[in-house]
Amino acid sequence: MKELINKLSKDFNITDAVYQRPSLTFVTVPKGVAISLVTDLRDYEGYSHFVMMSCVDWIEEGKFQLLYLLHNPETKTDIGVKTFIDRENAEMASAHHLWKQVWTYQRELKEAFGIDFPGSPRVDEDFVVEGWVEMPHMRRDFDTKEYSENTYFPRPGRETNDPATYMRKKLYPNEPITAKKQDNDK
Amino acid sequence: MINKFLGFEPDKEKLPSLTAKIGDDIDLSSHKYQKIWLGPNHPGVTGNMSVELWVQGNTVVKAKTHVGYLHRGFEKLIERRLFVQGFPTSIRMCVAEPDTNEYLIATCTEQLSGYDKAVPEMAKWLRMLSLEMARLQGLLRGVPGQGGTFALGLGVQWGVYLRDLILDRFEELTGARVYHMYIIPGGVRGLLPDGFKERMEDNLRDIDDFIIRIRRLMFHNSVFKKRAKGLAIVTPEMVDKYGIVGTTARGCGVKRDVRKDDPYLHYEQLDFDPPTDTDGDVYARTWVRWQELIQTVDLIRQIMAKMPDKGDIKTPMPNVLHWKIPKGETYVRLESGRGEYGMYYVTDGSDKPRRVNLRGPSYTHAIALLEDLLVGADVADVHGIMVSLQTCPPEIER
């Protein structure tokens, strides 16, 4: 695996390589290089099986991490090509011409994260949700619990007690306690 | 204009077409074509999905898969749950073979936290047993189910009964019929109950009998042969192009099996050879799965013979309530009854995963591949093709 990465880094600007398992490596490349690296891996290195495409929302850094995971059926190894794109107006070059199923992934990512893939077929169609008007649902800042509570109204009538607070109320309501707990009570 | 605005129609100038050429210039107002929907509440559909079909007479000229009827947002929900809370949620990602999900989420967390070497031997064998039993119950539904789609309902009656016997064994072992919630990070949740192996052996003998009967019933049946032969042919060239895996790939002669290629658990200690066929049509795929049925029964026997009698079932781990996993990412795969089934798992050092992404074989089979295979097929064969690709909608939309 290491030889391959060394070989690739001559041609491609590989900024980071993580050897997760002997058979699985993640490499990071700049946004512009990703598609050409994926093409190169497919055409010349035998990584012909497209396993999956995924996205991770690193909201703290304002980045989306895109992953193209490729498998080499000959050497039985996997390589994950990672690239970071801006969260604002996220856009990535489409890879639908490389494998037939890629457009499905891109369509899903468009809906779930709001990443645009110009030129990818049916990329604007609804995929799993219908008539969605909120922010893309897989983004980290979308609070699914809050949305669910405001939209689908859980059955009322439930209340719970924290054992420590309840015991204090019952057993020693007037004793001095830690400042933090007093804040919590308010 | 509004079509373009709402995105129902892609800009044809800009992009090359992927769907079949014929599909793009379908003018419904010409009255030569008709549009019909198959699903979501069609009894022939595997699970809850729909296919929008443009037909000319009986022939499909264009197809579009619509999914999302079973969308629950698992990947979002798991991001809100502790690592140990992941398995009850993940198992529901695919109801046909639930154990695969448990195994994946457990293995991902173990690999990232460094406990993968610490999983006890006994737990590994029990994991294998439960995975193979899950494959067996899936096949018992799937193989005769293929006949069912071609109006051969009798096999289904037999198969579902035998599957129920396997579910009874699951109930004994794991405490539940369908959602077993048995494989947890660090191990499994119980040893074999007393007398399990004997009862299992009884069931396997029934299944042996069934395997022979179903061969006579389906594969020697002229109606089934006539309908399944030459239907929806997948060629070896298509395998990499579409990302085809599992029995669908093996059905056209491309021998890919994660259990052999990248052995996990103790599969390297078992003696088996993934079955293949060369035709690549519905008949060949079903035939491969029938052979796999024999093989799975054999594997379960091998596992039960080789597994130790006693042992630890779980490795000691940190308190699950505060378990944190350092930042990292991994991809773990296994061979499910439908093919390569994998999970991409990202952690960020907190007590909850950052991202969990499931890669199910149906994701590629039921959308990109199915839409192309359906073109030219008879309307009556549509769900036969769907079943032969082992479509499982919940794993597409999660």
Place this chain on the structure above:
Amino acid sequence: MSEKDMNDKVNEMLQRSETNVKKAEKTFIHPEDEEREVVAPDGSIIKINPIYDYFSNEKPTEEKPCSGVIEKFLNWARAESIWVLGFGTGCGSIEIPPLVTPRFDMFRFGVQMRPTPRQSNAFIISGYLSVKTLKRVIRTYEQMPSPKYILALGSCTINGGMYYDSYSTINRLDKYIPVDVYIAGCMPRPEALLAGFMKLKELIKEGKGEKANEYARNFDEYKANQKKIIKDWNMPDYNW
């Protein structure tokens, strides 16, 4: 926080709420459902409005039960021939095949599956319902002839179940369609499902299976609840 920051934040919030309102007002009409002119096979041009032309837009009406012995007889007949629609909406549908096959054999209890809503009078909501499916469920339910019964399986239909925090699935089924029988479990076993059918039979025989009338009575309320969450409402209000 400085005053400027505060103002910025307030403005931002205002803008966000405005766009949210705009987003919510945006209606979704699929191209096939648009009002349009089409050429008929004979060459004449006709105007169609698919949503309203193809379906009845009448509200459902309450049907008073017959009286005395006749109603009792009818209820007995209804109870002994429960025809279930073959629409698996969630995980629970995996337990339907064991029921229709020899092992559990629900035919002996007078229960059988039907492929179309027009022939069925019972609907098994087998677990969670995503909003997308709920829309189809409502449409299917309305197509079923009265009297009709709903069995709700599992935690999900009662209070959201394990998807209580999901943006995609509803929490309480009874807000959208009336439910006759709830069966606890995740998912319930076939035996529990059979027991649910027994309970339903009991209810029908006692004359309590009147949920279709309840739906008609509280139609506006149910419709309002349904429309609140189904953003893509490209169907008539009542379609059967």
Place this chain on the structure above:
Amino acid sequence: MPFTAWSKVVKEPVTIKDPLNREAAPRYRGFHDNDVDECIGCGTCEAICENEAIDLVPVDGIETKDGDSGLRPKIDYGRCCWCALCVDICTTNSLRLTNEYKWIDTDPDNFRFVPGVDKKDWYDKKDGWRKPEPNYEFYGLKRVEMGELHPEERDDSFIEMIQGYSKEQAEAEADRCVECGICTATCPAHMGIPEYIKAIRNDDLEEGLRILYDTNPLPEICGRICTHKCETVCTMGHKGDPISIRWLKRYIADQNPSEKYKKILETDKLTKNGKKVAIIGSGPAGLSAAYYLSLLGYDIEIFEKLAEAGGMMRFGIPEYRLPYDQIDKDVNYILSLGVKIHYNTTIGKDITLEKLNEDFDAVFAGTGLHLGRSTRIEGTEHKHVYQSIELLRKITEGEEIHVPEKIVVIGGGNVAMDITRSLARLQKIKYGKVQVTATSLETEEKMPADREEVVEAREEGCVVNPGWSPQRIEIVDGKIKGLHVVQCLSLFDETGNFNPQCNMKNENFFEADMVVESIGQGMDLSYISEPTKEHLEMGPRGRIKVNDYFQTSVGWLFMGGDTIQGPDVIHGIANGHKAAVGIDNFLTKK
């Protein structure tokens, strides 16, 4: 029908005859049952439930008491997914799932119940899911071993024997906590135990120190010698070892250097309110009151009879358990807040109580129990019969004490163990061998001393021989020969009064050159002079009556510590804290 199917015609049908009454598998995860008497309402099931299906609710007939919150889980079957994580994690093994699976109802609001309390017809089912075996736990049941000096290394010196946790050990031990908070109610000072354990897990020891000082200004001391009542109720103790709460507290205090205390606790600048409070005695109660009062802005002056601060903590507890530099660390921090201390000042002799009342706005007395009690058996007047408390003080002060070759200690409490082990060390230094016998009325199981104290005493070569009632000290020619004892059968009579019953026939004799009595201490109230004493109301058992805020009937005089509650350090600290609140209320209202 295909012809091949006809071969099944003669087979027995596979249909289940009565599917409505079919029993599920013995391990089936059906509906919940809870043994409400075992359950302590810790809420761990609520914490692990990924569906938020479990609520903790008060239940009729179950009292809130130490170690039991009085709450019981209520389960929402509109949420439950029957994963049984709640069963697997249950800290008392009270929760289980039966193999019942049928519950059909027309009202969705009915699917909520308190297992074991609400009537359901499946509780008598024996089968169902229980926590899997073997070695299947979601948390560590074994305590992280504390490093101790080996008996051979420690038995001839007074260096500290408990070494303290390293970072990894402390984090591993803190990891076992399930954050239920049951312990907080039992701790006399109501320390935020789960909170500071969480701070250890997060490696945020400054936050941990802040939490400690919220309720306890002597963490170094408490971290070593606290009676850790919290550990007796710890949820983890039901299935395994309780969390070492005391050692974790010590870990936080040890890891924070004293120079940083002021910065961490934000006590650089305290605003004074101009009022003055006098504190008598610099024991835990006095120091605690001084700390919290000075946080509130009071000027504090402490009057201490002895030459160093710390009271019983310094003079009653041997150095190998509580090193003096650790006392100094805690005391010096409190003194650094501007608290003045007058050493060698005895109230009633050097300055009267009334004078304090004139000079100060209020007075807090935490004078403690410094008078040793005697068994008053024959021979106790002998000059080599000592009181343990006196000897301990002398050892601390560095005074030479009489250490003969054979010693008997009477008493089974912690103080008795302290003096036994101290004398053993002195013997080891002087003679190179140990010959100390400790005996007590209580039997081995009922000895009030901490278990580990007894074990460690034995490791160091002391003989602990409990269950004997002392009868007389044999004195021949003015020299002690030994102690006659008889077997003690029971301590209390039916009414619960102290009334030891002995088996006079079973006698024993412990040889000794010296006898030490360690059967408890009494208080010395001689400093309270007549005019004040007249107004002072007394409560039962010779104790002084105080209100909730430790205010005596005199008004300006507050009392706390061992004289009122205890005797132990943590009660003293809690008393001091609460008295500080009381004094503040008293003075702000005045």
